[in-house]
Amino acid sequence: MGRLLMSGTVDAECLMVDFAGLRLRNPVLAASGTFGYGLEMQSYVDLEKIGGFVAKSLTLEPRYGNSPPRIAEVSSGMLNSISLENVGVEAFIRQKLPEVPQEALVIASVFGTEIAHYVEACERLSSEDRVAAIEINASCPHVKSGGIEFGQNAQILGKLVGQVRSSTVGTLLVKLSPNVTDIAEMARVCEAEGADGISVINALQALDVDLKERRSVLWNGLGGLSGPAILPVALRMVWQCFQAVSIPICGIGGISSAEDALKFILCGAQAIQVGTANYLNPCSTEAIVGGLLDYCQENRVGSIQDLVGCLQPPRWKVS
């Protein structure tokens, strides 16, 4: 489907964006955990036609994930508790990275249960030419604070970002946890500690119940909610961050069409990531690029960057 829409769109100028020191072909990236290490998606997506992809979050050492069931479906979304499963930083660099086509833009995602682990992983990854940027996933339980997510406490988040910043050479993005009272505060902390950009949002903590078993549907109890169900929450958070900071924002949450992507751009996102929609249709990212191009051409938008943050004030403020 997306193939036809895409013909002739390679490097269409109106879609090019500058994002946190990166020159992106277009603002459409794939979200971590929904695109594997990129290689798995090559049969479905031309990696050189999308803005780039964020690889599955990596820990220093390879890790196994949770026991099944790991996923469940809910209205307009899904729950997941994959946990830390990944091949580890070294295997990513040695086995996965060299296989990714040259023109594809790769963002590595990092997580850990201690700050020192994040720092070491970022150091190692930022020495790799093929890694265009590092996104730190702050939705991981901080063991020393009794399991609260790094991204849920401004002080811990600040410490994490500060320390990672000093050991990371290139572009550093911080992916915020939405499981907080005030997302803008977290965005400000990231900006103050030297992040080049923020990715907003990760999955929302959630629970669903198997009535027959009177138990959580997931082995792990709680899971992360993603998909179209979270889009309005994510939009709200992107908008609030946009008011609060001047570093660029990558919008994430329930995006499955060019229209969804445009909403995020209007709310202040310079780039967007597509997550769960990759499962619904593995060609989603490419199709969204095609849809954005059509929109720009139909509406005579010279550069999609001109739309960033152009959300009009609500009606009651105008009248």
Add this chain to the structure above:
Amino acid sequence: MTSRPSRTCTVLSNESMGGGNFCLRLEISGEWARSSPGQFVMLSPVAPSQFCFSDPLLPRPMAIYRTDATSSGSGIVIDVAYKVVGRGTALMRAALPGSLMTVVGPLGQGFTKPGDGIGAVLIGGGTGIASLYEHARILSEHCRTVVLLGANTAEMILGRVDFEGLSLELHVATEDGSLGSHGLVTDLLPSTLEEMPCSHVYACGPTSMMREVAAIAARRRIPCDVSIENNMACGIGVCLGCAIPLGEGKGFALVCKDGPVFDCRTLGWEDC
């Protein structure tokens, strides 16, 4: 290189196979990679433009029951044999001829070939039988093939008429005794293996059935492939949602990518 994009397909028919089972006939135009028996597709009962509005949202894994040539000669026809168990399969049931669906595939690892090809036993229960039909058809052209099928009642045995049309030995077991032997299909396996030289056993059905089959095959040191079902989101190895345990300390395998067909010895049956 995008070689296996998701594809729009057209419903040709959607008819009852009896016993609460249905057969969805889909025409896929254009190139389609040849599937091997045991592979599956991810099927969304809506056109690609409707994904984000569909409820349920995620595509459903379905075995490729049978493939056929199209009347025009280009593209392919695939049959999906299914049972309505929830919202996704209810949507499939509601689809009318001419409506559009989306399919990704063929996916996963299919059945391995029988080693020395002397004889093969296929054993299926419930909708698991859908994974076995193509394999039975092809095997029956090459070696002695015995198929054992089971269900609650005679009517519920998926695709029995189709299996009867193949040149193989078919035995059925029903729990109500309405056809064949009275009891579980696994009860037929030991005596079958007693009577024939068998180089491979293939099974697909409920986990309890496959566990039993795996144990019987192991006792006789006969290689055994099982086709496993699990919840899936992507079907292509990127969500890590379909992982199953490989046994204590051995980590996980992905049903969609490493399976759905596994050598039964590789699985951690106590945790399945």
